Amino acid sequence: xxxxxxxxxxxxxxxxxxxxxxxxxxxxxxxxxxxxxxxxxxxxxxxxxxxxxxxxxxxxxxxxxxxxxxxxxxxxxxxxxxxxxxxxxxxxxxxxxxxxxxxxxxxxxxxxxxxxxxxxxxxxxxxxxxxxxxxxxxxxxxxxxxxxxxxxxxxxxxxxxxxxxxxxxxxxxxxxxxxxxxxxxxxxxxxxxxxxxxxxxxxxxxxxxxxxxxxxxxxxxxxxxxxxxxxxxxxxxxxxxxxxxxxxxxxxxxxxxxxxxxxxxxxxxxxxxxxxxxxxxxxxxxxxxxxxxxxxxxxxxxxxxxxxxxxxxxxxxxxxxxxxxxxxxxxxxxxxxxxxxxxxxxxxxxxxxxxxxxxxxxxxxxxxxxxxxxxxxxxxxxxxxxxxxxxxxxxxxxxxxxxxxxxxxxxxxxxxxxxxxxxxxxxxxxxxxxxxxxxxxxxxxxxxxxxxxxxxxxxxxxxxxxxxxxxxxxxxxxxxxxxxxxxxxxxxxxxxxxxxxxxxxxxxxxxxxxxxxxxxxxxxxxxxxxxxxxxxxxxxxxxxxxxxxxxxxxxxxxxxxxxxxxxxxxxxxxxxxxxxxxxxxxxxxxxxxxxxxxxxxxxxxxxxxxxxxxxxxxxxxxxxxxxxxxxxxxxxxxxxxxxxxxxxxxxxxxxxxxxxxxxxxxxxxxxxxxxxxxxxxxxxxxxxxxxxxxxxxxxxxxxxxxxxxxxxxxxxxxxxxxxxxxxxxxxxxxxxxxxxxxxxxxxxxxxxxxxxxxxxxxxxx
Amino acid sequence: xxxxxxxxxxxxxxxxxxxxxxxxxxxxxxxxxxxxxxxxxxxxxxxxxxxxxxxxxxxxxxxxxxxxxxxxxxxxxxxxxxxxxxxxxxxxxxxxxxxxxxxxxxxxxxxxxxxxxxxxxxxxxxxxxxxxxxxxxxxxxxxxxxxxxxxxxxxx
Numbered sequence: 038x039x040x041x042x043x044x045x046x047x048x049x050x051x052x053x054x055x056x057x058x059x060x061x062x063x064x065x066x067x068x069x070x071x072x073x074x075x076x077x078x079x080x081x082x083x084x085x086x087x088x089x090x091x092x093x094x095x096x097x098x099x100x101x102x103x104x105x106x107x108x109x110x111x112x113x114x115x116x117x118x119x120x121x122x123x124x125x126x127x128x129x130x131x132x133x134x135x136x137x138x139x140x141x142x143x144x145x146x147x148x149x150x151x152x153x154x155x156x157x158x159x160x161x162x163x164x165x166x167x168x169x170x171x172x173x174x175x176x177x178x179x180x181x182x183x184x185x186x187x188x189x190x191x192x193x194x195x196x197x198x199x200x201x202x203x204x205x206x207x208x209x210x211x212x213x214x215x216x217x218x219x220x221x222x223x224x225x226x227x228x229x230x231x232x233x234x235x236x237x238x239x240x241x242x243x244x245x246x247x248x249x250x251x252x253x254x255x256x257x258x259x260x261x262x263x264x265x266x267x268x269x270x271x272x273x274x275x276x277x278x279x280x281x282x283x284x285x286x287x288x289x290x291x292x293x294x295x296x297x298x299x300x301x302x303x304x305x306x307x308x309x310x311x312x313x314x315x316x317x318x319x320x321x322x323x324x325x326x327x328x329x330x331x332x333x334x335x336x337x338x339x340x341x342x343x344x345x346x347x348x349x350x351x352x353x354x355x356x357x358x359x360x361x362x363x364x365x366x367x368x369x370x371x372x373x374x375x376x377x378x379x380x381x382x383x384x385x386x387x388x389x390x391x392x393x394x395x396x397x398x399x400x401x402x403x404x405x406x407x408x409x410x411x412x413x414x415x416x417x418x419x420x421x422x423x424x425x426x427x428x429x430x431x432x433x434x435x436x437x438x439x440x441x442x443x444x445x446x447x448x449x450x451x452x453x454x455x456x457x458x459x460x461x462x463x464x465x466x467x468x469x470x471x472x473x474x475x476x477x478x479x480x481x482x483x484x485x486x487x488x489x490x491x492x493x494x495x496x497x498x499x500x501x502x503x504x505x506x507x508x509x510x511x512x513x514x515x516x517x518x519x520x521x522x523x524x525x526x527x528x529x530x531x532x533x534x535x536x537x538x539x540x541x542x543x544x545x546x547x548x549x550x551x552x553x554x555x556x557x558x559x560x561x562x563x564x565x566x567x568x569x570x571x572x573x574x575x576x577x578x579x580x581x582x583x584x585x586x587x588x589x590x591x592x593x594x595x596x597x598x599x600x601x602x603x604x605x606x607x608x609x610x611x612x613x614x615x616x617x618x619x620x621x622x623x624x625x626x627x628x629x630x631x632x633x634x635x636x637x638x639x640x641x642x643x644x645x646x647x648x649x650x651x652x653x654x655x656x657x658x659x660x661x662x663x664x665x666x667x668x669x670x671x672x673x674x675x676x677x678x679x680x681x682x683x684x685x686x687x688x689x690x691x692x693x694x695x696x697x698x699x700x701x702x703x704x705x706x707x708x709x710x711x712x713x714x715x716x717x718x719x720x721x722x723x724x725x726x727x728x729x730x731x732x733x734x735x736x737x738x739x740x741x742x743x744x745x746x747x748x749x750x751x752x753x754x755x756x757x758x759x760x761x762x763x764x765x766x767x768x769x770x771x772x773x774x775x776x777x778x779x780x781x782x783x784x785x786x787x788x789x790x791x792x793x794x795x796x797x798x799x800x801x802x
Numbered sequence: 803x804x805x806x807x808x809x810x811x812x813x814x815x816x817x818x819x820x821x822x823x824x825x826x827x828x829x830x831x832x833x834x835x836x837x838x839x840x841x842x843x844x845x846x847x848x849x850x851x852x853x854x855x856x857x858x859x860x861x862x863x864x865x866x867x868x869x870x871x872x873x874x875x876x877x878x879x880x881x882x883x884x885x886x887x888x889x890x891x892x893x894x895x896x897x898x899x900x901x902x903x904x905x906x907x908x909x910x911x912x913x914x915x916x917x918x919x920x921x922x923x924x925x926x927x928x929x930x931x932x933x934x935x936x937x938x939x940x941x942x943x944x945x946x947x948x949x950x951x952x953x954x955x956x957x958x
Contacts, residue, residue, distance in 0.1 A: 051892035052884055054900025055907060057835020057875035064834035234935055236839045236847050237901045286837070286901030287935050318840040532899020532936050692895035692941075699938030700898065727844035727933065735939040736926045743940070 041544040042755045043747075045692035046551045049537045050284065050530075059284045062240045062256050063315065070242070071100055073301055073314040074153035076143040076160050077323075078135035081169035081392035081720040082182060085133050085162060088143060092159040098148035099156045101307045103300070105131040105142075111270050112190050115296040116360040116397065117259035119507055119568050123450025125192035125201055125359040127185050130270055130299060135164070136184055136357035137392050138721040139323035146304040146312050169392035170199065171720045173331060173354035176389035184357065184390040193359065194388070201355050202363030202388040206370070206446040209381030214346030218337025222417045225333040226785045228406045228769070230326050230714035230722075233399055234732055237286020238321045243301040244311035251278050251302050256285040258293040258529050259569030264561045266295040267302055278302075282559035288531040289704070290398035291325045293571045294360060322714075322725035325397030328365050328388075329354045332410035337381070342422040344433045346381040347374060349407065353388040356395040362388040363450040365396070368403035371453060373411050375441030375656070376499050377433045382443060393720050398571060400701060401765040404500055405708075412496035412770030413783065426774065427467055427476065430497050437461050444654075449572075454505035456653040460748035460758065463497060466660035466682025470495065473680040473742055474662035482781040491677070492779025493664050498766040499656035502750075502759035503574030506650065510579035511565035512586040514543060515644030516594070518635060520614055520627025521553050524586075527567025528579035529559045533761055534693035535575040539583045541689055542754050546587035547594075548611035549627060565646055573657075573759030576689055578649055580754035585647030593643045594627065597634050601625050655750045657758045658684045659698075661767035665775045672795030674710060674776065676739040681767060684746045687756035691745060694760045698743045701764025707733040709768040713788050805868040810877025816864075824850070824859040824867055828874060835875035835904045839933070846932030849905035850874050856912040856931065875904035878911065887911055887949045896945035898936030905932045910946050918955040920946070 053059040090102045108130050116124035135142060143160055147153035168182045175181055176199040185196050194200040215221060241255035251273070257263050260280040268275045285292065301312040316324055330353045337346030351369045355362040370384035399405075419429040435441060437458050444456040471477070479493045513525040524543050530536040540554040547554075558564060567579055591611060598616030599606045602623050610617045617624045625633075634643050662680040667673070681702060688694035711731035715724045724730050749756035773784040782797040806815050818827055825848045828836045836859055839847030843861040850859045851873040879885035887910050890896075897903050906929060913920060913928030920928065925946045934942060 045895065047892050048895070048897060050900070051897050052881055052888065054897050054903050055888040055891050056878070056880050056884055057833075057904045058881060059900055060834070061837070061901065063829075063838070235899070235901075236845055236933060236935055237837065237899070238839070284900060286839075287899040289935070315838070318842065318845075532901070534898065696895050696898055696937055696941055699940045700936045701938070703938035703940075704935060726842050727840055728842065732933060732935065733939075734930050734933055735943065736930045738926070738939050738943070741938065741940055 039545060039755065041541045041551050042689045043687055045690055046537065046541060048534050048693065049540055049556060061237060061284050061286055062242055062254055067242060067244060067311040069310050071146040071148060071304065071308065071310050071312045072150040072153045073144060073146045073304060073312050074157055075141050076157045078138060078140040078142050080135060080164055080166050081138050081171065083135055083164040083166040085135065085142065086165055087163045089161040093156040096152060096156050096159065098152035100146045100148065100310065101304050103144045103303055105133050109272060113266060113270055114360060115294050117262035117293045117295050117569060120265060123363050124361055125190065127190040127193055128358045132187065134187065137394055138719055139394065140357060144300045144304065146308065169720060171392060173329065173352055173389050173391055176391050184392060199390040200387055201359035201390055202366055203386065204367060205385045207383050208442045208446065211346055211348050211381045211383040214381035215335055215337045215348065218346060219340045220338045220418065220421050222336040222414050222421065224410060224414050224417060225331065226410045228330045228409050229787045230329050230394065231708050231712045232322050232326050233289035233291040234321065235287030235289060235291065238316040238318060239292065239297055239324055240315040241298050241301050242311060242313045243305040245305060245309060251305060253278060253280045253298050253302060255280060255282060255298050256292055257282050258288050258531055258571055260529060260559045260561050261527060261566055262569060263295050263298050267299045270299040271302055271306065279562045282529055285531055289400045290571065293398040293569065294325050318727065319725035322722055322730065323394045325360065326394050327399040328396035328403065328406065330369065330406040332369065332406055334410045334414045336414050336418060338418055340422060342418060342424045342429045342432060344377050344379050347377060347379045348383045349374060351386040353386065354391050354393065354396065355388050356391055356393045358395045359388065360395055360397040365403040367447050367450055369407035371443060371447035372404035372500055373407035374443045376435060376497065378435055378439065384447060394722060400704065400762050402762065405766045408496065408498055408766045409769040413773050416774045416777065426495055427471060431464060431467065434463060434497060449504045449507055454653055456655065459655060459752065460686055460750040461658055462684040462746035462748045463658040463660060466684060466746045469682050469744060470660045470662040470680050474664055474678065476662065479778065482778055485779065488670050489666050489668055490779045491664060491666050492775040493662065494771045494774030494778055495662045496767060496770045496774065498659045498763055500573055500759060500763040501654035501656055502577035502753065503651055503654055504572045505652055505654045508568045508572065508574050508578045509648060509650045510567040510582040511646060511648040512583040513565050513646045514586045514590045515642055516627065516631045518631050520631045521555060522547060524554050524556045524583065525564040526556065526558045526579060526583065527564045528575050529570040531570050533570065533575065533697065534690060535570065535579065537693065538576050538689045539579060542580045542583045543587045545755060546584050547591055549614040553614060573762045576757050577753050577759050578651055580757060581649035581651065582647050584754045585649055586645050589645030589647060590643060594630055597630050597643065598625055601630065601633055651752060653752055655752055655758050657760055657763050659763050659767065661771045663771040663775050665772055665779060667776065667779045669780060669798055672791035672798060674772065674789055674794065676706060676772065678740040680742045681764065682744050682746050683760065683763065684748050685760035686748055686750035686753050686758035688745050688747060689755065689757050694745060695743050697761045698764040699741060701762065702741065702767060703733050703738065705765040705768035707731060709772050710788050713790065805864055807867045807869060808871035810873055818864040820863065820865055822864045824862040824864055827864050828859060833874050833876050837901055837904060846905040846909065847902055849908050849932060851908050851912050854912065854915060856909045873908065875908060878907065886952055890949045890952060891945045894941050894945040894948055896937060896941040902932055902934040906934065906942055910949060914950055914953060918950065918953065920950060
């Protein structure tokens, strides 16, 4: 049925990357490059009384030092979201207040990294230390220190209560529903800090072009938001800034953040010289993180296990600044609650400030935290009513043709969009998983003995595909003399393969081959607008834009072909990079058509721009099964087998889609088991290295089986939905359910570290 | 100081400072396929082959390669003429962002040169010093298996 999509064509930038040729931010040389470094706060909360840079200024090679007392004070958010951003404007290039250990106090640009580091040590700062909030549960207490008491910040939900964001939505009557429920479940979890750890840390280089415009070469997910936010903070119009995203070394949400580029840009504007900022691995851990959350779910069901009432309370910790504060918390509700049908639903979310590292966007975006609770609650319900966990989910999950009031009630920091499910292959994925993991052999923990005990657990999940009515993408396509096409997209390939997927979509629509498409992406001067790569949007939204542009170009090709072949447009059929006249049995190649249009007669450039927004955000679905082994002497959990079936609609490139899921799962496995922040008494993260913060390597990999269950999403390009985020939601609840099945204890704090499990086992006797 | 060493098959002489790390040195002379991921020897993005062994170049000073042979990703192949392992990584979908890829491919080459028919355990061990956050390693493992098969037990 398809020719170019739904095919695992080779990644268009694959060989360049595999041969080390592809250019990342730092792979280009700049004459006279300056190195930027930050002086960071040693205290979690305090007022800067004075900054003395006189000793540092004297150091040869120090070109500029920027800090609160010599820079402008523009409130903004670092969240790279569409305008107007739903995140509070509570951040400044420099403020007179510091709000966590690691907060930016001064920025130095010097002729070498060593000189910049030396100069940092010579700056003297006098602080007045304030009491700090180092736990999300303390943030809203009456006597809690106020973290954002500055006058000019805005968009903060309640400054006096340290609330960056808050929302409550009600459908039906949850209070009554819970009171009258035959079966009630009430369960809470506390999820933890974690970091994306892209292997390429945050990096940007800024310089002036020959016209004096500021060029920002940066490892970003959101080039157009970088341009807009830098223009605001640097007090210059967007026209003076060009943002270029070259190849980037992974992102996962942490590069949906605009918070290095304007420091480097400011230093370039002051010195006229190119400036590079490259975070160290240790700094990376305090760049942006995942929002830790307290999540409580109360569920009311009847004796058969049918759910009637769900109440979810969330307290999210955004750290010192409210980047994505409101929207990540919203998504805990909006990406979890619609999965189950219920008459009464309430979501009550709060996002608090603390004097801890700043959270931001991270793959899963709140859904991951929500599912850590919700999918354990479903298992608790199953046990209470004596049903199988698979059965309880099958009888309650949303079905094709159905909707949930939550889609409309909870959007992206505001009301959402009503969405009816038009594609779902969840039950097929469940049935496959049951076979793969030998679910029928599962026995309760009470029947298990010995030091090593195995357990099986599962869960089901959804996510979204872009932000409906908000995310806009566009694409430009033109033909060349030889019948090849340039495809220019604002969409941002983070390594996900979107350049390949979008080329495939263009090729399919234009009736040509993917290798006939020359893609160029993410350059604010050269490519049309796209909100960027986040919210699982690129295939679905940007793919829609590419398809729209290609349809327009196709019409132009047909018109020219009809002229050349002396026939009607209706008589023209495009196939295999050629136009055929069905009637005359004649044909012209796209090369002939390109040359004709450019040089011969009625000349014009065959080309078009297409834009796309979506009215809905169709969810991909996923079923997960896991088998683990628990060492009851040490508390260590070993994952033996992980099985994951995903419905992402049509997989435009199945191999790349599988790769997205596999990557998300392994990221999620170490999030569930080994990744943790160790803080000292001042809230300083103490384990900022790969030696002390354990992400999985190839030896930690369990047997991992991913299978795609293609449905057809009528609103997506060639039936596609998203696939990039959903995979990370599975590991915590599936392993937690398997842990219960193995040894009879429930995990409510994460990661599921040996000492924590052992402690629980000992308490149980 | 001057150092003499074999770089990707050619004997070369370079001027360097004694405190210069091999990672910085290689990038300075234009070999940008050597990536900076952590500078603490933990991620493998800067891995090179030194006398047949995979090693992180951020952990070496330039004096330590004086008189030795090193191979970087640039020594394996290029766009026009890629090495079989490079092609196989692309074919198997083992490349996502590509930042860890040079190190992964060099680790694969070092492994297969020494152990042409590796067991799964030997593959895991051979690549255990290289972190990847994109792929989940599944397709990387497959690419190593396929590379070994295609090479048919021969060194390359």
